Every structure is written in C-alpha cells, then in structure tokens.
Amino acid sequence: MGPHPAVAAIRLAVRRVLHDVLTELTDLPRTPSGGIPRADRRTGAGTPPLVLVACSGGADSMALASALAFEAPKLGIRAGGVTVDHGLQDGSDQRAAEVVTRMTALGLDPVESVAVRVGRDGGPEAAARDARYGALDEAADRLGAAAVLLGHTRDDQAETVLLGLARGSGIRSLSGMPEVSQGPGGPGRSHRYRRPFLQVDRQTARKACMVQSLAVWDDPHNMDPAYTRSRLRHEGLPALEKALGKGVVEALARTAQLSRDDADALDAWAAEADRGVRDEDGRLECAKLYALPPAVRRRVLRRAVVAAGSPAGSLFARHIEEVDRLITGWRGQGAINLPGRVEAQRQGGRLVIRQG
Numbered sequence: 367m368g369p370h371p372a373v374a375a376i377r378l379a380v381r382r383v384l385h386d387v388l389t390e391l392t393d394l395p396r397t398p399s400g401g402i403p404r405a406d407r408r409t410g411a412g413t414p415p416l417v418l419v420a421c422s423g424g425a426d427s428m429a430l431a432s433a434l435a436f437e438a439p440k441l442g443i444r445a446g447g448v449t450v451d452h453g454l455q456d457g458s459d460q461r462a463a464e465v466v467t468r469m470t471a472l473g474l475d476p477v478e479s480v481a482v483r484v485g486r487d488g489g490p491e492a493a494a495r496d497a498r499y500g501a502l503d504e505a506a507d508r509l510g511a512a513a514v515l516l517g518h519t520r521d522d523q524a525e526t527v528l529l530g531l532a533r534g535s536g537i538r539s540l541s542g543m544p545e546v547s548q549g550p551g552g553p554g555r556s557h558r559y560r561r562p563f564l565q566v567d568r569q570t571a572r573k574a575c576m577v578q579s580l581a582v583w584d585d586p587h588n589m590d591p592a593y594t595r596s597r598l599r600h601e602g603l604p605a606l607e608k609a610l611g612k613g614v615v616e617a618l619a620r621t622a623q624l625s626r627d628d629a630d631a632l633d634a635w636a637a638e639a640d641r642g643v644r645d646e647d648g649r650l651e652c653a654k655l656y657a658l659p660p661a662v663r664r665r666v667l668r669r670a671v672v673a674a675g676s677p678a679g680s681l682f683a684r685h686i687e688e689v690d691r692l693i694t695g696w697r698g699q700g701a702i703n704l705p706g707r708v709e710a711q712r713q714g715g716r717l718v719i720r721q722g
C-alpha cells in the first residue's frame with residue numbers, strides 16, 4: 367500500500383523542487399532517474415549537494431522536513447535543517463532545541479538552531495522576518511547549501527495576495543511569494559529560497575504530519591489577533607470563503623501566478639522603454655514619457671526614482687502618482703519630495719530626479 371495521499375502530495379511537491387535544484391547544479395553527472403550517481407556522492411565535483419529546510423516546528427515546515435528527509439537521499443542529496451530562535455517568548459530556546467531533536471529524528475543532518483536578536487525596524491513581523499532570513503542566509507553560506515526550502519502553503523499565498531490587494535499598490539503586490547527567490551538577504555544566491563508547498567494547502571500539510579505521527583508546534587502568534595495576518599487567516603479568509611465559496615483560496619493563489627507573469631512582462635517593457643525616453647544626456651523627456659501607456663510610464667518613473675536613491679520599500683504608489691502628474695497633469699507645480707531625500711522636478715521639458 368502506498369503512502370497516505372497527503373504524504374504522497376507533500377513528497378511529490380518536494381521531489382519536483384529537488385529535481386529543479388539538481389538541474390541547476392549542471393556540473394554534476396546524473397543517473398537516468400535524475401539523481402547523482404552513488405559513486406560520485408562523496409567525492410570531488412560529486413560532493414553531494416546539501417538542501418536545508420527552514421523549520422519553525424509548525425505543521426507546514428515539519429511536513430516539509432519529513433518530505434525532504436524522505437526524498438533527498440533517493441536523489442543523492444544531503445538533507446539538513448535549520449530552526450531560528452527569535453527569542454521573543456519565554457522558553458523559545460527550549461522549543462528550538464525540541465525542533466532540532468525532531469529534525470534529527472527524521473534523519474536530517476546537519477541540523478542547527480540559530481538564535482537571533484529581533485530589532486524593531488518595520489514593525490514586529492517585518493523585524494522577525496529580517497532577522498530570520500539573515501540567520502538562514504548565514505547558515506546556508508556557512509554550510510554551503512544549494513537551496514533552502516520554506517514551508518509557505520497555498521493558504522499563505524492567498525493571504526499574501528489579499529494583503530497586497532489591501533495595500534492598493536498594483537499587480538506586483540498581488541503576485542504573492544515566488545516559488546524561487548533570493549530572499550531579502552541579498553543578491554548573493556539568486557535561487558536560494560524555494561517554496562515547494564505553494565500549491566499544497568495547509569490542511570494537507572497538517573494531515574501529513576498527523577498520519578506520520580509528527581509532533582508539531584502551533585505558534586501562538588498565528589492565533590494572535592494583534593497580527594494582521596492572523597486576523598486575515600482566522601476572520602478575513604473564512605468570511606470570504608463563506609461569501610464566495612471554498613475555491614477562493616485556490617483562485618487567489620492562481621491570481622498570484624498570473625499577476626507575477628504580468629508584472630514581469632510590464633517590468634521588462636519598462637526596462638526597454640526607459641532607453642527610448644531619454645535625451646542624449648540621459649535625461650527623461652516629458653513628451654516621450656507622456657506617450658507611454660500609464661502602467662509602463664509609472665514603472666519607468668519608479669525605476670528612475672529608485673536609481674536616484676529612494677529606498678524601494680519606502681516608495682508607495684501615491685509617490686509615483688505624484689511624479690506622474692508632472693507628466694500628465696502639468697500646471698507648473700514645484701519639486702516633489704520623495705523618500706530618501708530624492709526630489710523630482712520638471713525643467714524645460716525634462717524630468718529631473720536627484721537626491722538633495
């Protein structure tokens with residue numbers, strides 16, 4: 367008898383990602399099934415690649431850890447795990463130690479707990495996330511990992527899309543989390559983070575833990591109505607499902623993928639258009655900007671403002687709309703102040719954007 371359908375689903379999701387990781391490590395020879403030949407697993411260029419799971423001890427990442435531990439050896443991949451102790455609750459160190467024990471019991475090696483200090487920048491959720499990715503980046507560098515797996519599920523993706531929708535800042539923010547990303551930690555490893563469960567629902571991950579008798583830890587933050595995401599999870603999405611039907615989570619996750627493709631296409635168009643709207647000195651020409659479709663023009667403007675030194679994270683849609691009005695609603699307005707002490711001003715048919 368095969369594994370329980372939930373276990374089969376999580377294993378398949380992880381297997382697919384491990385195949386992708388192997389495909390990108392192109393210098394390694396492969397067996398016909400796509401794995402690394404046994405003889406090459408411990409030598410020279412055939413040093414087995416290491417894939418880490420970032421595990422909080424919650425159901426999603428425990429399910430992920432179990433699937434990684436099962437699938438990786440079959441492909442000649444070493445599987446390890448890292449848990450981050452944010453130090454935000456009493457006994458968090460003990461909990462992290464327990465997660466280490468559980469990962470070790472699954473057969474993961476190496477397994478680590480990394481303690482971080484969470485700052486205050488950007489609010490509690492953002493500060494914890496920054497500290498977490500910093501620690502994961504550091505561990506992945508130190509251990510030479512080819513990839514780090516994150517346990518975000520389709521439900522997390524739906525929540526992320528709704529949060530983006532509520533920000534009202536365009537399709538990029540509707541595109542949710544990518545399957546592959548470098549994480550906020552920097553451009554060092556462009557394919558470092560992978561999210562195998564973006565098509566797997568939270569119930570499946572939970573069920574997979576249950577049928578494998580894996581103990582999981584429920585983060586009290588996930589239930590705390592002080593957190594926006596928690597309110598969305600426990601009040602917002604259930605209300606939407608009641609009003610619109612069960613398929614809403616899946617539809618939101620699909621929206622993420624479609625929006626990502628659209629946003630990528632528009633970004634590429636804007637990069638191309640940028641070259642055509644500048645004079646011989648590289649200054650932006652207002653008449654040429656005016657002729658661009660609004661979605662492309664706003665992207666060109668955003669690129670220019672960021673290039674002038676405005677931090678991307680502090681730049682909101684309303685800032686760009688104001689700059690856009692220098693092009694589309696020109697009535698002699700003065701310089702516009704933007705985050706990062708950047709100023710945008712229209713001068714003699716040119717748009718001048720510089721740091722003051």
Ligand SMILES: Nc1ncnc2c1ncn2[C@@H]1O[C@H](COP(=O)(O)OP(=O)(O)OP(=O)(O)O)[C@@H](O)[C@H]1O
Nearest residue numbers: 420421422424425426427448449450515516517518
């Ligand atoms: N303390 C942590 N240590 C290591 N990885 C973490 C930690 N917290 C979160 N992660 C990683 O980030 C993913 C998303 O975490 P988040 O807390 O947003 O979602 P979650 O639904 O609570 O996930 P989980 O059920 O796995 O805790 C986790 O699945 C895990 O891969």
